[in-house]
Amino acid sequence: MEEIKDIKLETETDLDIFGNTAKIKIIVTPDKFYVIPEQGLQEKISFDLKRIEGFNIRQTVGSAFFQIKIDGQYIDILRFSNANRYKFTRLITQIQNLKAGLPFSNEILNQPHPLLCPKCGFPLQTEGEKCQNCLQQGAILLRVFSLLSEHIGWIFIIFFLMIIGVVLSLVPPRITKILVDEVLTTKKHVDWLPYLVIILIASEFIRAQINMLVGTISTSVGTLITNSLRKKLFEKLEELSLNYYDINSIGTIMTRFSSDVEAFHGFVTQAGQGFLLNIFMLIGIGIMLFSINWLLALYVMIPIPFVIFGTLIFWRGVYPKYFKVWDSQAKLSTFLNNVLSGIKTVKAFSQEEREFKRFTFYADNLKDTVRTVNINISVFNPLMTFLFGLGGLIVWYAGGKNVLEGKLTLGELMAFLSYIGMFYTPLTHLTLLSTWFSNFTTASHRIFEVLDTEPQVKEPKKVVKIARLKGEIEFKNVSFGYDPYQPILKNISFKIEPGETVGIVGKSGSGKTTIINLLCKFYDIQEGEILIDGKNIKEITSYELRKHIGLVLQEPFLFRGTIAENISYGKPDATFEEIINAAKIANAHEFIMKFPNGYDTLLGERGAGLSGGEKQRITIARAILCDPPILILDEATSSVDTESEKKIQDALSALWKGRTTIIIAHRLSTLREADKIIVIDNGRVVEIGNHMELMEKRGIYYNLIVMQTQLASIDGALIK
Amino acid sequence: MNPKKEYLTPENIKIFKGEFNTINVYLVEEEILYKGVFVVSCFPISNPYNFISIFYQKETGEVEEIGIIKDISIFSEEEKKLILETLNKHYFSYEIRRIIDIRWKFGFLLFVVETDKGERQFYLKWERSRAIEIGKRGKILIDIFEDRYVIPDVQKLTPIEKNLFTRFIYW
Ligand SMILES: Nc1ncnc2c1ncn2[C@@H]1O[C@H](COP(=O)(O)OP(=O)(O)O)[C@@H](O)[C@H]1O
Numbered sequence: 008m009e010e011i012k013d014i015k016l017e018t019e020t021d022l023d024i025f026g027n028t029a030k031i032k033i034i035v036t037p038d039k040f041y042v043i044p045e046q047g048l049q050e051k052i053s054f055d056l057k058r059i060e061g062f063n064i065r066q067t068v069g070s071a072f073f074q075i076k077i078d079g080q081y082i083d084i085l086r087f088s089n090a091n092r093y094k095f096t097r098l099i100t101q102i103q104n105l106k107a108g109l110p111f112s113n114e115i116l117n118q119p120h121p122l123l124c125p126k127c128g129f130p131l132q133t134e135g136e137k138c139q140n141c142l143q144q145g146a147i148l149l150r151v152f153s154l155l156s157e158h159i160g161w162i163f164i165i166f167f168l169m170i171i172g173v174v175l176s177l178v179p180p181r182i183t184k185i186l187v188d189e190v191l192t193t194k195k196h197v198d199w200l201p202y203l204v205i206i207l208i209a210s211e212f213i214r215a216q217i218n219m220l221v222g223t224i225s226t227s228v229g230t231l232i233t234n235s236l237r238k239k240l241f242e243k244l245e246e247l248s249l250n251y252y253d254i255n256s257i258g259t260i261m262t263r264f265s266s267d268v269e270a271f272h273g274f275v276t277q278a279g280q281g282f283l284l285n286i287f288m289l290i291g292i293g294i295m296l297f298s299i300n301w302l303l304a305l306y307v308m309i310p311i312p313f314v315i316f317g318t319l320i321f322w323r324g325v326y327p328k329y330f331k332v333w334d335s336q337a338k339l340s341t342f343l344n345n346v347l348s349g350i351k352t353v354k355a356f357s358q359e360e361r362e363f364k365r366f367t368f369y370a371d372n373l374k375d376t377v378r379t380v381n382i383n384i385s386v387f388n389p390l391m392t393f394l395f396g397l398g399g400l401i402v403w404y405a406g407g408k409n410v411l412e413g414k415l416t417l418g419e420l421m422a423f424l425s426y427i428g429m430f431y432t433p434l435t436h437l438t439l440l441s442t443w444f445s446n447f448t449t450a451s452h453r454i455f456e457v458l459d460t461e462p463q464v465k466e467p468k469k470v471v472k473i474a475r476l477k478g479e480i481e482f483k484n485v486s487f488g489y490d491p492y493q494p495i496l497k498n499i500s501f502k503i504e505p506g507e508t509v510g511i512v513g514k515s516g517s518g519k520t521t522i523i524n525l526l527c528k529f530y531d532i533q534e535g536e537i538l539i540d541g542k543n544i545k546e547i548t549s550y551e552l553r554k555h556i557g558l559v560l561q562e563p564f565l566f567r568g569t570i571a572e573n574i575s576y577g578k579p580d581a582t583f584e585e586i587i588n589a590a591k592i593a594n595a596h597e598f599i600m601k602f603p604n605g606y607d608t609l610l611g612e613r614g615a616g617l618s619g620g621e622k623q624r625i626t627i628a629r630a631i632l633c634d635p636p637i638l639i640l641d642e643a644t645s646s647v648d649t650e651s652e653k654k655i656q657d658a659l660s661a662l663w664k665g666r667t668t669i670i671i672a673h674r675l676s677t678l679r680e681a682d683k684i685i686v687i688d689n690g691r692v693v694e695i696g697n698h699m700e701l702m703e704k705r706g707i708y709y710n711l712i713v714m715q716t717q718l719a720s721i722d723g724a725l726i727k
Numbered sequence: 728m729n730p731k732k733e734y735l736t737p738e739n740i741k742i743f744k745g746e747f748n749t750i751n752v753y754l755v756e757e758e759i760l761y762k763g764v765f766v767v768s769c770f771p772i773s774n775p776y777n778f779i780s781i782f783y784q785k786e787t788g789e790v791e792e793i794g795i796i797k798d799i800s801i802f803s804e805e806e807k808k809l810i811l812e813t814l815n816k817h818y819f820s821y822e823i824r825r826i827i828d829i830r831w832k833f834g835f836l837l838f839v840v841e842t843d844k845g846e847r848q849f850y851l852k853w854e855r856s857r858a859i860e861i862g863k864r865g866k867i868l869i870d871i872f873e874d875r876y877v878i879p880d881v882q883k884l885t886p887i888e889k890n891l892f893t894r895f896i897y898w
């Protein structure tokens with residue numbers, strides 16, 4: 008093998024080109040690119056760096072190919088599993104730097120994956136996040152306790168009351184002993200009878216009071232904590248960037264609110280009434296048993312291993328079955344939700360029967376899982392009762408013998424038996440402690456996970472108030488991809504002067520909405536900069552920025568409430584006059600007035616009761632009402648008929664002077680009067696100019712216009 | 728691409744080996760040669776070997792469909808072999824043969840498994856969307872790096888493995 012000198016970059020991949028596990032070295036020197044297989048079926052090859060025209064990564068399902076471009080053709084020369092992808096994206100940059108004579112680094116190629124904690128190798132939720140594992144197991148508990156610490160006073164009171172309660176519940180058997188030994192059998196102190204009964208009543212009464220108090224207090228504290236937790240969660244969810252919602256389904260987020268917060272609540276109340284109480288009980292009763300007769304107490308311990316063992320085995324088996332019950336419940340309700348909201352479609356396609364069959368499937372599934380769990384429980388409970396009873400029987404026998412031999416009084420035996428009755432139940436609870444506890448940590452972990460998520464869009468440290476924007480917008484070499492590996496916008500540059508009306512056109516999927524998403528800071532750009540009034544939007548908080556932008560989306564979203572409330576959503580203190588004016592500009596006034604209740608018409612969920620075009624006009628009015636210096640209509644008039652669309656735009660240009668307006672429209676005819684039209688194709692700006700200029704150019708815009716004119720004349724409508 | 732284009736058949740395309748383990752496609756009527764094409768199944772799970780789409784990569788790196796092969800069996804053995812080889816190159820997964828251990832920690836499952844490509848460990852985010860059904864009884868597990876691990880039939884796991892598996896992946 009020839010010796011390779013002057014190695015600049017070196018790394019390795021885990022697959023050969025055919026998808027076998029392999030070890031293949033990649034070495035780059037100042038003028039050559041080597042592929043050196045140490046394992047696998049691939050051949051060794053090398054290329055002159057000069058001959059390579061470009062690099063690319065072609066993602067396939069489950070793995071990806073590293074490509075080089077030679078003679079205008081991309082060739083797969085290496086393959087790697089997704090776990091190694093980061094290496095090769097880095098490799099491309101490093102080779103390009105090397106070729107261009109810029110500084111490069113070999114180290115960066117062979118660092119561990121950015122999704123793994125560099126210290127312990129445990130996965131991170133997102134790159135650069137704190138490692139849950141390094142935060143240590145106890146960290147979660149610490150945080151829970153920090154949440155509890157606000158209520159520390161109450162928690163101490165609960166503790167104190169609980170101990171009194173336990174002590175009180177130990178009293179009655181003691182009294183019973185005295186009653187039997189001193190009063191009933193020996194008749195030494197017959198006159199004690201009424202007093203002893205009074206003590207019994209009193210202790211029971213006080214214990215009931217204390218239990219009531221403990222219950223009330225711990226429930227209040229529990230609801231207080233969960234309530235503040237819910238509020239924190241909601242605040243966080245509002246703060247998070249849109250990409251969080253791309254990744255997480257609304258369903259999972261809702262679970263955080265309902266079941267996870269509930270589990271948390273469960274812990275707080277359980278910790279008070281279940282767990283701690285049981286420990287105190289166990290200790291208290293243990294002391295009592297041993298103080299009466301240690302030998303007999305030892306007998307009582309005999310069934311303990313069986314109780315613990317049985318409980319554990321049972322939960323091992325039953326617990327997963329509970330999961331299945333929850334799962335089939337969730338599936339059934341998702342199914343119902345889905346079918347009922349699409350009931351029109353179901354009926355339109357006459358698929359009722361098929362949906363019924365599917366429903367039957369989910370319903371039967373739920374029935375089966377519930378039955379399994381319940382059968383398990385009904386077998387388990389009697390078995391456990393039998394085990395508990397066993398302890399009692401041992402005491403009856405051994406204790407009874409002792410009483411007959413005079414080593415134990417009858418009262419002591421009676422007390423003993425009552426204590427045993429109280430002994431085993433706490434034991435089963437404590438056995439399940441670890442299961443219950445791990446559920447709780449999972450739930451709290453999921454809650455903290457949301458609370459700890461950093462919004463993807465970074466906000467500037469310093470908040471600068473903006474008085475009023477002029478509305479100048481500039482994109483400078485902006486590149487962006489929702490998945491950083493797959494750029495959607497490529498090196499976009501354009502400038503919009505204050506007060507201009509600008510159209511953005513391009514095929515669907517070409518990246519028009521993405522441009523708007525970046526302008527509104529819903530996502531952070533990866534390269535280049537966006538300037539508004541000459542200021543980089545990275546230095547403006549998104550809250551401040553969006554106050555100055557009126558955005559109308561393609562999908563109109565209306566909240567439940569009146570039309571007036573919906574129009575004034577962004578400015579709740581708007582006057583009646585302002586609301587009507589905005590509706591007039593949006594060409595919505597006319598149809599609103601046709602409703603008997605006019606602007607006070609109540610809309611259903613998502614604006615039910617209005618047509619698509621009507622909803623859109625209300626959302627336009629909503630944006631106009633805020634009087635923003637920049638107004639963006641993203642296909643906001645696509646469901647409006649051509650005539651109304653024209654009216655809206657005329658009204659906008661007449662009443663909306665001096666504001667920058669960006670219009671993304673599908674019908675190009677409506678953009679004729681725009682000051683500037685930006686044509687996007689495949690994430691690139693391909694043409695900029697006004698209608699006349701672009702028509703003369705006979706480029707993409709011209710073709711789009713011609714195509715739409717033809718389509719329109721096929722429809723029989725004449726383009727004026 | 729012309730959407731009305733008929734399906735690709737041995738009459739209208741020729742498939743042959745190119746440089747560097749690639750395959751090339753020649754459109755007979757149009758007299759166009761596409762080098763280094765790749766193929767993708769339209770229904771990778773329900774009907775993987777029919778309706779195979781052929782793509783080529785433009786100079787810009789973007790890809791475009793040439794056409795669809797509806798029925799691969801009408802091609803010559805040699806062409807068939809080339810297509811299937813290239814098709815298999817498009818998909819990559821580890822097939823799980825044995826589950827050695829699964830451990831839960833902070834919302835992740837650490838799997839230790841024996842696969843067709845040797846023993847492996849991987850972390851799975853404990854979320855429904857990360858373990859999805861394939862076929863009637865199989866599951867695909869998608870690990871934190873988006874690598875794919877396939878269990879062809881969960882019912883065929885040993886009782887101990889199945890118990891361990893369904894304790895965490897119960898959906
Ligand atoms: N939230 C998202 N996550 C991932 N990809 C997205 C997202 N939104 C849009 N895309 C993709 O980005 C591309 C451009 O989309 P978009 O800007 O909405 O196009 P347009 O508005 O021009 O129709 C499309 O290929 C689309 O699939």
Ligand SMILES: [Mg+2]
Nearest residue numbers: 519520561642
């Ligand atoms: Mg769009």
